[in-house]
Amino acid sequence: MGFRDPGSSYGKPPPTMINMSRMGGRTAMANNNEPARPMTAVRGAGYTSFANKVQAAERTISTENLGESEEEKCKQMENKVMDMLRESMIASEKKKYKEALDKAKEAGRRERAVVKHREQSGLVESMNLDLTFTVLFNLAQQYEANDMTNEALNTYEIIVRNKMFPNSGRLRVNIGNIHYKRREFTKALKYYRMALDQVPSIQKDTRIKILNNIGVTFVRMGSYDDAVNTFEHVVEEQPNFASALNLILTSFCIQDAEKMRESFLKLIDIPGFPDDEFMKEKEDDDVLLNQTLNSDALRHWEKQQKNEAEKAIITAVKIISPLIAPDYAIGYEWCLESLKQSTHAVLAIDLEMTKAGEMMKNGDIESAVEVLKIFNAQDSKTAAAAANNLCMLRFLQGGRRLVDAQQYADQALSIDRFSAHALVNQGNIHYMNGDLDKAMAHYREALTNDASCVQALFNIGLAAKAQGNLELALEYFFKLHGILVNNVQVLVQLASIYESLEDSAQAIELYSQANSMVPNDPAILSKLADLYDQEGDKSQAFQCHYDSYRYFPSNLDTVEWLASYYLETQFSEKSISYFEKAALMQPNVSKWQMLIATCLRRTGNYQRAFDLYRQIHRKFPHDLECLKFLVRIAGDLGMTEYKEYKDKLEKAEKINQLRLQRESDSSQGKRHSANSTHSLPPSGLTGLGSGSGGSSGGPRQYSAHIPLLDNSAAFSVSQRDMRENDFSYDDPIGMSNRPKTGSRKTVTELGPDDFGEFDESLLPD
Template structure:
């Protein structure tokens, strides 16, 4: 094809305009922009002035006459116009022209504009849903996700009506469905989430959608459908190429963990061993040790422990943070970054690694050798030759604590005394434990000596300060002890031992308000009731029909959010003592929450009846009884209305009598309760022999 160049000269601006070259006939038309399948370009005065042939025919070749407009060409069909008239000059940059006419305003009534507006609304709803979830508003996030789904379907219908069904925005559809599935999962609506994921996975138009089978597998894990979870993890693994190594490793970790939950340790070991050979990490190494421990393979436990302590963390290279020597502000830079997020993350990783190594050593020490001491010494020797050499001392101290658990006091003391010449941190820890041991043995002089040694080695060790304060307390120097307890709290505000002991000191000094304040703070910090539950269970093992102990257990489990256990103990308490209004009220509220309103009515009726009888017997109700009566009335009113007007049962229809745990009397008057409800929780139950007191 012959190339034609446009020559522009000052003397004759239009020289050569009407020259025609037949090489441009019909072959260039299809290549020129502005065809029917693309958008029409905006009108502009800057464009090619080469005469091009078109399917409409060749341009007129006559000379341009003065005062006549320039002939039209096929270029106009592509959106290019010419406004040159007589006396005008060729100005391709538009420098000599006045201000350009404003662009035509968009018409929002056209189908294209409506679709664009709706697309933006859908995108905004997805963003709002994600933001709501990040702020903890899971329910709002789900509502926004559902609304985005509804508007996206409206958008698809509008495209179909406008004839643009082939231009469906697949990325937007994918985003809507994925966000909806995620929000269902975040709200524990697992069947709905699985259905939404399934819609995406089955659609062949969504590339790489098979990866979402990981999300589906995670839901199956939560549902404890472990075989299905394994199946979907493996299907997701097949969809991910080897180039995405980290993702594949994480999926294989999940597969191993699920196998552990299923008790299939051999399969879990296969997954974990592969990971440790390809991309070793601390968590997988620890899980591998647990699996070997579960099957009792002591040799492989040793090898796995050696692999665990050799996993590189990449956090010890401090030189990577040093600025160049020419930097005059080097110290300021180091000061600024010493506690940044990266350093915090590295410290957390190191702490986690040390925790796993310590736990693994304590776990396998008794199992890998003939005795605990030999096994622990082997672990210590391995750690001393690794990057965690500073952990060796901690393991030695832990060995002393293990001696204590085995009630071998002398070996514990001997082990701890070997640390007296170590560095300050280890020396303080060992001396603290020695002080504690001697305090338990009531050798207060030795306890005081080692407490001083511990405090001297580390002035900010709260445990050492508490031991020193304890020696002051037993000497009845409560003022000095209190000051030391407060110092320990200043060093560590979460030191509950110091807070409790400070309360005891205030109590001994008869400063009861301050003592109460300490105990209330302690109660606010230690919300868990594990110790109380343990002791109450021991009480019930001796007297398992104690209604107060049962009610207290119900209260503790309720505080921890375990409603099923709370109901069990509250119900047992009610069986043995059916006149405790607090217990009856809790049971009524429980049945309201579980939507068994008929049973709730029965309990509230009983509570109201007992309250009325007490008021009649005592003459008048106090403020507590009055507030309880109002609360019961409010709960009764909160019950859903039935078809018939609600009426409280008369006293004749309710049996509020106490059931003697020794068994039924010879003859008992009949009541109307059986007539009203055959399967009544309040019916007297026959006690079996194992429920009778000894």
Template sequence: MMQNVHLATEADEDDLYSGYNDYNPTFDTENLENDAAFQQAVRTSHGRRPPMTAKIPGTSASRHVATAFGDGVARPMTAVHAAGYTKASMRGSLFDPLGQAKGPAPPLEMKNQDSPEEKIRQLEKKVNELVEESCIANSSGDLKLALEKAKEAGRKERVLVRQREQIATPESINLDLTYTVLFNLASQYAANEMYAEALNTYQVIVKNKMFSNGGRLKVNMGNIYLKQRNYSKAIKFYRMALDQIPSVHKEMRIKIMQNIGVAFIKTGQYIDAISSFEHTMSMSPNLKAGFNLVLCCFAVGDSEQMKKAFQKLIAVPLEVDYDDKYISPNDDPHTNLLIEAIKNDSLRQMERERKSMAEEYIMTAAKLIAPVIETSFAVGYDWCVEVVKASQYVELANDLEINKATTYLKQKDFNQAVETLKTFEKKDSRVKSAAATNLSFLYYLENELAQATDYADLAVNSDRYNPAALTNKGNTIFASGDYEKAAEFYKEALRNDSSCTEALYNLGLSYKKLNRIDEALDCFLKLHAILRNNAQVLHQIANIYEVMEDPNQAIEWLMQLISVVPTDPCVLSKLGKLYDNEGDKSQAFHYYYESYRHFPSNIEVIEWLGAYYIDTQFCEKAIEYFERAALILPTQVKWQLMIASCYRRSGNYQKALDKYKVIHRKFPENVECKLFHGM
């Protein structure tokens, strides 16, 4: 058959479909009953036509010609019933697959844009678009636009419902769309802190029995009541939500139980909170629930429960891969490249954050319960350390030991702190460096520079990248007067950790000592950008501007400083001095007086105020300040003479004479007193 077709196409190259246009009676299945060859084929012993025997010379066996259809019939290479064509159409028409024989195909039936069904479909599409736009606006932070879109979607959805009711039964209403619109509207109300409107909208969904899963939204309502600090209602709605959520949704039920526990904490019902968190830890242990359980047990003061809760917290699976997978086992470049790519990817960062959070929870819990679970805080710390050593957080045991030493420091038990820290001298480098850093700092505070230097060297040698160790080393050198070398250590600490504010502050002090004022100012301005409103930094900047003889800038920075520490008498007196140098006596008096009010024992301030009242001819007012100075410094005759002088200036000569007599008895050798006494 294939050879015949091929020959036919070669015979008439102009007509691609020649041989298909004429009807051949071979394909007429209606007359098969009268076809003798066909009837003979179906009467064989197996009920099928006899095997094909005719063979075209030069072809393979798979190309036998079927004799049942007669000799010389060329069967076209198409299906018997082609798509879109029938036997009847083939008899009287040409085979025209491109539709060019009888003109173009008839046009498709156009939809009626004015029909009610089409209008409803378009309106439904518009509602979906508005909901989507509302969600996008919310995710981009434009909460106001998100709410407007949600409201518009709600209005159009109500119009859609009315139109559906007019042309169909109420059962044909799209409940999924109604639910979506109401839920989005409630969410946008809540995002805009319009809690009353959000609750009303959620209530519409919850009360509608047609929404089968609407009861779950009571969780959202509970969250709103929690934000409003209406904790009793929050607990009520959380519990109702638990009744609506089947047990197969384990994770959601656990989160609701945690929220119930948090609400109980807010109301001070720690026993109920403990029950909620214990249930959570038994069903699905997690770090937050475990930490909250420790806090609740601490609040009720039950040491045994605290221990059990801490052990449950320690046992929570971290679900973080260790760093082994980030270490290349061989020198394969492909493997190294892959490891380098995943060393700091988003998954790795998430693992780090989770591990850091776990360590923070455990350290905080240990520091909280250690002083109260045993007879002393030291025994309590030892218990916590043993528990941590037997867990997956074994590396935290050393941190707890160092924290134990820090607690000794807070209690001013320096000897115990030193003894605790000295036990780390044979530990691994990181822990040894941390312990030596603290020891160096302790000896530095006690002014034992030799010991401080030794431990600073040990800390730096154990971990050259420890910024605290480098800072302490710089401090010991600074104390010896080698400011240039100290600055080098501070700069190295900053290279290892640019956020080491101690090193940056001390570097600024070193530059001040070296008289490199511009560099010192640059250090403190950088520090001010990191530590806004830090009193020490503001004072240093003001002092540098004073050294640079820029009183206006110095006053401006001191004004910022006084907004942070409004009762600091030294800062107030400094402002008074600067205003006095600028000739502004009224402002100078204001700040000197404020300084005296907060600290009435500063002799310089007292002297200035007394002199001010003498200059302004209020000698009686000056007397009280000089009397204060005489009370502070009773062995100095100067203040006694000033009092007598004020009496004399104000015309009260009798009191002046009496005062001179008293002074003469106390200071018989004073020439000035003898002179006025003789007069």
């Protein structure tokens, strides 16, 4: 009972129980095939094969779970990059280039974060290169849209030099386009050729577009022969209207008539879009179907392509017609005949109209009229257009041609009663004839038939303005302003109406808007200056007048205003230059020379002013103001010419007084003679040549028609000695009922040389 085992302690369980308690349920859960563990170990050392398998399996499971979570996280980050790319592209499509660039940069930052995260997670093998390429390409495009060409070039170079991006070499076309915009044509040509080498021959469309860029670059460089060869290759490989027109233009540059003919034939041989017979058949059957097909996007694209083809052909005809034949008309006729034999024969009628317009531009009006008269035998639509053109042509000729214009307008209306253009022409004719009410009626009818006829709306506003109905004119022009936003003519008309209504603030606002669109129009600037001057804003008025003078220095009113402004502001030196320009424009007007002399006097340069007054006196010897200033300055300076100019001034003043008196007497005599009857003179008054033995009852013989008697003094206009009594004659009968004789003409305008030179003492007091 008292024996104790020295290897054990009191109260402790045996070793077997301790191990079992520490192992817990591990031993119970162990497989029966597992070898026994040493009892001295607290935990497994892992040296058995079974333990290695268990740990490897656990490690594999944890690694797979971690890899799946990291890959999912990377995909989520890439989705965010794609969302940012979409936002950037949408902003660019809406012309919000700054916002698009910011979003493109943000997409680039997020994409780099995805790449870094993949590198840290060991997922480089699943790198999304397409996303990287898209982000860089979008960033380069946004740089280019914001005119940041250097940044765009650097981004494109990063893409091109990366060998991991397939087919990135064709982006050298974009690099060439940037150099082309920067007018670096040699570099642009180099990159275009490099891009052409990168594009395989199977991608024919891309190669043709690059070749077209190369041809345009040759044109910019002046290498027209190389450009012709390039465009010829393009037209042969894949003919299109733009390249064919470029070929014609380059042939025009080298003045090769034969090449122009060949190029034109290649142009009209390009097939166009055939007429849609289905639409013609269904036009009257199903209106809803017709409207649906006409509003289709593909239909709009087809119409756009047709318009571009027609524009290319008509432009080519206008360019080559004067050069492919000795005469413009012959060349035009050759183009028309060639066109009639092609698939674009329907354009021949439009070209005939264009031919008439070109003849009018060249001044051959009658030939243009003859060409337009041919269209009377055409279909109704063409005949109506020709009649409208003839009406407008005769209307512009004016005068007696308005009758012909009226006939052509009636003819156009008889063909198409609802033609808005014919009604506008009819209203214009009535407007020129002064019948504003009928003109207004025709303009209203034109607007009823075609609410978008801006010509009718503009003309009806003018007619209402001419009638004095400014409120109605204002209403019409505001309607037109809503259709033609920021149209200069409409803004000027509105401003003019407000100016007539004495609303200067509104008129200034509208004239300022018009001036912002055409800042080099001197008339608008003059209007603004006048309004500012009326408002008392001299500084703004001066600025507008000065700008108007810069664009139109020959406006005499502007020159005079500027000179007067400097004169009022005590800058006489500056006003001299403007008065000198006015004197150059009107050299026979003494006013400008006198103003120059006035400015010289104000500056204190009396000697120069005196010399100028002497020059003015030599050129205009009867100018009293000049003589007065000469007398004043000569007296102030104590010159010897003082007495001479004073005598001339006194003579000139007396002569001027006599002239004014004679004019007044002459005007009174004309009034009395108009009221009096052609009766015989009173018996007490005899004519100069009647004599003493004349019969009192016979007809009077005027002295201008009979020789003078010996006892009468000979009358002559030549110079003679005059006595003082000759200037103080008192008529005993009076001036009221004195008859006018036919001996001489009544002097209505007496020149200073009519009296000749005589002594001052002979002049009356």
